[in-house]
Amino acid sequence: MGLTMIQKVTLPKLGETVEKSTIERWVKKEGDSVATGDILCEITTDKATLEVESYYRGTLLKILAPEGVELPVGALIAIVGDPGEKIPESVLAEAGAAPAKSAAKRAAGAAPSAADEVAAAAPVAPAAAEGGRIKVSPRARRRARELGVGLAGIHGSGPGGRIVEADVEAARTAAAVKASPLARKLAARQGVDLAAVPGTGVRGKVMKEDVLRAAGQGAPPKPAPSLVEGAGKIVPWTPMRRVIAQRMLESKQTIPCYYLEMDADVTELVALRTKLNAEGGPKVAFNDFVIKACGKALRLFSAVNSRWASGGVERRTEVNVGLAVALDEGLIVPVVCEADKKSLRQIAAETADLAARARANRLRPDEYQDGCMTVTNLGMFGIRSFIPIVNPGESTILGLGMIEDRVVARQGNIEIRKVMTLTLAADHRLVDGAVGAQFLETIRDALEAPQKLVD
């Protein structure tokens, strides 16, 4: 077998916890020439759109993954090579599937080379072989027993085509998906993740056509018939909606929260902001003052700047404050790192940039991860106060209401002052009531003496 010069393009892993992505749009078309660094396609992960650059130079010979289908990281999505070059069948067969599929061709004695890779790929099949004996690793067998999942028909991705623990986990998730028997069989054979396939059958059941489409071989979906149970049409979840739903539900179900409300007299803050913005430079928003105040408070209250970890409470060393930004189809929380160390103007410049890129879906995963607490503001919609939901992984979230003129009693006199209601939601596993109250008080005091936040 001669050496082949084709280069495989696989779906990259962009972000620590990213397991799957969807190709939004192919920028290059089949037959286009490609230089190193050229953008091949755009992909979406949980919440952001990112560009995939080519490592190779040549011609885009074949696109192997369609737009709009969710694929596992590492899946083969395209081939780049010399024009007119032949692509072996075995390579084409790998299209769209995760890379752990080469059947056991232990190269005993054979010299490793590009030829081996091409020779070793084989069509994906369930692990039952040679007289009905299923190849399963001990760990996978134990997991299957624990989960009550049958091993027959599970596709093996381990060495030698063996079923491994990850395959058993995937089968359990797949088993929970409503699908026709034919669709299920087809999905197993093609290595398609049933849970990721939108179903167009009755009540959202996954049918054969849906699996074929997911594998890049079917016709575009017919509009789903309206169902008896809803008056409207079912719109498949966007990745962002799915993540928001999963995280908010997890928060409500697993974090024991309590809520503290406090009014802040922001009359001086309003005046100071007007004055600063008249001086020129990046416009400072009310949120920026709050972020700075929260940053300083987190630095003082190590119990609040902590995370629930296995085996103990993780005291965070850095102070990262997130700001909730509303988007057309959801919301995202870009994070200002080291909010306690940055100046107010630095924070202002950063939040303006982060918010703009958030709305354009151009945030990098590291820009919306690892927050210590979140600030969320619904004041611009006339909300006086609200009870926010703590983001999993953080201990607190601060909700800001509308700044409004209110009648207050001050030193025995009736005055009209500008007041904003702060609502702090706190995870009681980490933050006790007294601590939470002092934390909120520290933030309130900082907002009422705003000159100290400017530096």
Added chain:
Amino acid sequence: MPVIMYREAIRDALAEEMRRDPRVFVMGEDVAIYGGAYSATQGLWEEFGDERVRDTAISEAVIAGAATGAAMCGMRPVAEIMYVDFMTLAMDQFVNQAGKNRYMFGGKTTVPMVIRTEGGAGRCIAAHHSQSLEAWFTHAPGIFVVMPATPYDAKGLLKTCIRDDNPVLFIEHKMLYNTKGEVPAEEYLIPLGQAAIRREGDDVTIVSYSRMALRAEEAGKALADSGISAEVIDLRCLRPLDIECILASVRKTGRLVVASEGYKNSNFVCEIIARVQEFAFDDLDAPIERVCAANCPVPMSPVLEDEAIPRADKIVAAAKRTLGKA
């Protein structure tokens, strides 16, 4: 923190123990006036003199036998065998006498001695000067076997071995003598039987020791670039073996690669594999991979030596095989 060479760490351990305990003395070929074939005893003879830093005849049997006798008479010798390949000439004295006398004398004697030696390939000095023979000694009861990979470990472990009342074989690696590392100036000891986790990970466990542990760390970095999270363990001590550390890691990752510079057949790592399948069979998600030297005398040709002794890329390939990513 001071940064010193592996051989300086060894010399410092010897000097400190000799200052601390007058029963400790050093003996071997060219250890005194010459300062050691690999300079590990440089300066000791100048400080401690003829009585406590002794050049011997070129006879490994004499070196091991005399050290055994001295140890049984109350001294604490640290004898050097210049190449582990020559331990063959010292076997009866070390394995049969030193290793077994405490047991066979019903506890009426102890043999608190250390034999320092070195092995390993990399200098193209061929079959009689490049071996890794630890498996012969881990097999024999009554002997401890220690193989540090870093200056920090070398110093802390050598001091512990000298203070231990058992016969210990302390195997250094010729290619590590000039490697540098941080070593505290203050005294510290490393207990025997304690492995070090060099890199934490979730996808596959890589266990190794001596110079191969450094290659395993390189492999861990390369695997990280491929999105594979490897946990890299440096055993530091082969007997007693920190099996709990290995088992805990395998229970987490489900996959194991063991790497050693010894010949593949009956390599020490086979003992690890046997114990892992014995105690963690149900935690394994893939067959265990073994990365060892070829079953042939270590070649002299640089190209062949490089192929016969495992490189980091061979460890990387083995790790990928456990994940089915051949």
